[in-house]
Amino acid sequence: MAEATALREVITTSDFEQHNATEQKGAELAVSVDTSEMVQYMVEKGLKEVPPEYVLPHKHRPSATKTKNLPGNLRIPVIDMGDFHHKDGAERVIGEIGRACEEWGFFQVINHGLPAALMQEAMEMCREFFALPMEEKELYSMKTSSGIGYGRRFAVKEGARVDWVDRLGFWSASEEHRMRQPLHIKRPVAFNETMAQYGDEILKLAHLILTALSRHADLPSEYLLERLGEAKAAGVRTGMNYYPPCPQPDLVMGIGSHADGSVLTIVQQDGTPGLEVLKDGLWVPIPAMSDAFVINIGDQIQMISNDRYKSVVHRVTAGAGRKSISNFFLPGWETTISPAPRFCSSSDPPRYRPVKFSEYITEFMKVPLGEGRFVDNFRVPRSLSGDSMED
Numbered sequence: 001m002a003e004a005t006a007l008r009e010v011i012t013t014s015d016f017e018q019h020n021a022t023e024q025k026g027a028e029l030a031v032s033v034d035t036s037e038m039v040q041y042m043v044e045k046g047l048k049e050v051p052p053e054y055v056l057p058h059k060h061r062p063s064a065t066k067t068k069n070l071p072g073n074l075r076i077p078v079i080d081m082g083d084f085h086h087k088d089g090a091e092r093v094i095g096e097i098g099r100a101c102e103e104w105g106f107f108q109v110i111n112h113g114l115p116a117a118l119m120q121e122a123m124e125m126c127r128e129f130f131a132l133p134m135e136e137k138e139l140y141s142m143k144t145s146s147g148i149g150y151g152r153r154f155a156v157k158e159g160a161r162v163d164w165v166d167r168l169g170f171w172s173a174s175e176e177h178r179m180r181q182p183l184h185i186k187r188p189v190a191f192n193e194t195m196a197q198y199g200d201e202i203l204k205l206a207h208l209i210l211t212a213l214s215r216h217a218d219l220p221s222e223y224l225l226e227r228l229g230e231a232k233a234a235g236v237r238t239g240m241n242y243y244p245p246c247p248q249p250d251l252v253m254g255i256g257s258h259a260d261g262s263v264l265t266i267v268q269q270d271g272t273p274g275l276e277v278l279k280d281g282l283w284v285p286i287p288a289m290s291d292a293f294v295i296n297i298g299d300q301i302q303m304i305s306n307d308r309y310k311s312v313v314h315r316v317t318a319g320a321g322r323k324s325i326s327n328f329f330l331p332g333w334e335t336t337i338s339p340a341p342r343f344c345s346s347s348d349p350p351r352y353r354p355v356k357f358s359e360y361i362t363e364f365m366k367v368p369l370g371e372g373r374f375v376d377n378f379r380v381p382r383s384l385s386g387d388s389m390e391d
C-alpha cells in the first residue's frame with residue numbers, strides 16, 4: 001500500500017508527464033487514482049475547509065506574494081502573428097517573438113492561425129469532460145505511469161504540498177503518438193476527432209514559433225526544429241486542467257511555481273484569470289484572453305539557446321473555478337539537448353552539459369515543483385564555462 005502510494009506520488013506530477021520515461025524502457029508502472037482524492041470530487045461533496053496537504057506556508061500564499069501596485073509597463077507582450085506569412089510583416093513578428101522570449105519567456109499570440117471555432121470546441125470538450133459523472137470520468141483513470149488519462153497532480157514526496165487541480169492527459173499530436181498510445185474518450189462524442197485536429201494545429205503553431213526563433217537568431221528557419229531530433233519523434237502532450245472553485249483560495253495554489261520542462265508550452269485559457277509569471281521578482285498576472293494562446297519557452301529551448309531565450313517561473317492561483325488546456329511541445333525521447341554553437345562563443349561557452357531528453361525528464365519527475373530551478377542541475381560549473389554566466 002505504502003509502496004503503491006509512493007509510486008503514484010512520483011509518477012503523476014511532472015508538467016509534461018512521464019509517459020516516455022517508462023514507455024521507452026518498457027517498464028510502465030501500475031498506478032491507481034483514488035476518486036475521493038480528486039479535487040472536483042471533494043468540492044462537489046461540499047468541502048468547506050481545504051485539507052492540510054494543500055495548505056501553503058504563509059509566505060507563499062497569494063496574499064503574501066501578490067504584487068501590489070503593478071507597474072503599468074509590466075504586461076506580457078501580445079503579439080499579432082497575422083503578418084507572419086507576409087514578407088513585409090514577418091520581420092516585425094519575428095522581432096517581437098524573439099524579444100518576448102529574451103525578456104519575458106512568455107507572450108500571448110493573436111491571429112495565430114487556429115480557427116476560433118476550433119478553440120471554442122476544444123474548450124467545450126474540456127468543459128463537457130469534467131462535467132461527466134465521476135463514475136464515467138473514472139473509466140479513463142490513469143492506470144500506468146504514462147500519465148495518460150484522468151488523474152491529478154500528486155505530491156512528489158511524502159508530505160509535499162498538493163496542487164488544487166485535476167487533469168486529463170493525452171497525446172494530441174502527432175498521429176504517430178496518438179496511434180501508439182491512444183486515449184479513446186466516448187463522451188463527449190466529438191472529443192477524439194476534435195482534439196486530434198486541435199493537436200495537429202497546435203503542432204503547426206509550435207513549428208512556426210521555432211521558425212521565428214531560428215530566424216531571430218539568424219539561423220536557417222528549420223534549425224531549432226532539427227535540433228529536436230527526428231521530426232516524427234516530437235509531439236504534443238496535452239493536459240486539460242480543471243481548477244475547481246476553492247472555499248479558501250488564499251491557502252492553496254492551482255499549480256505551484258514552476259518552469260516547464262518542455263520545448264515550449266502553448267496554453268489556452270477559458271477567460272478566467274489565475275495564471276501569473278514571475279518577472280523581476282514580481283508576480284505579473286496574465287490577462288485571460290480566451291481567443292489568444294499563452295506561449296512560454298520551456299527548459300529545452302533555454303538550454304539550446306544557452307540562456308538567450310528564457311524558461312520562466314509561473315504559477316496558477318485558485319479561485320472561483322477555471323479551466324485551461326496546456327499543450328507541451330516535447331522533443332524526441334532520444335534527442336540530446338545541448339547549447340547550439342550559434343549561441344556560444346569563446347567568451348560565452350556552453351552553459352549546459354549535453355543531456356538526453358530521457359535523462360532530463362526522468363530526473364525532473366523526481367523533484368517537487370517549486371524547489372529551485374531544475375534546469376540548473378545541468379549547468380556547467382562556472383569555472384569550467386568561462387566567466388560569463390550572469391544573466
Ligand SMILES: O=C(O)CCC(=O)C(=O)O
Nearest residue numbers: 015241267275316324326
Ligand atoms: O493553467 C494554466 O494557465 C497554465 C498551467 C501550467 O502552467 C502548466 O500546465 O504547466
Ligand SMILES: [Fe+2]
Nearest residue numbers: 015259260314
Ligand atoms: Fe507550466
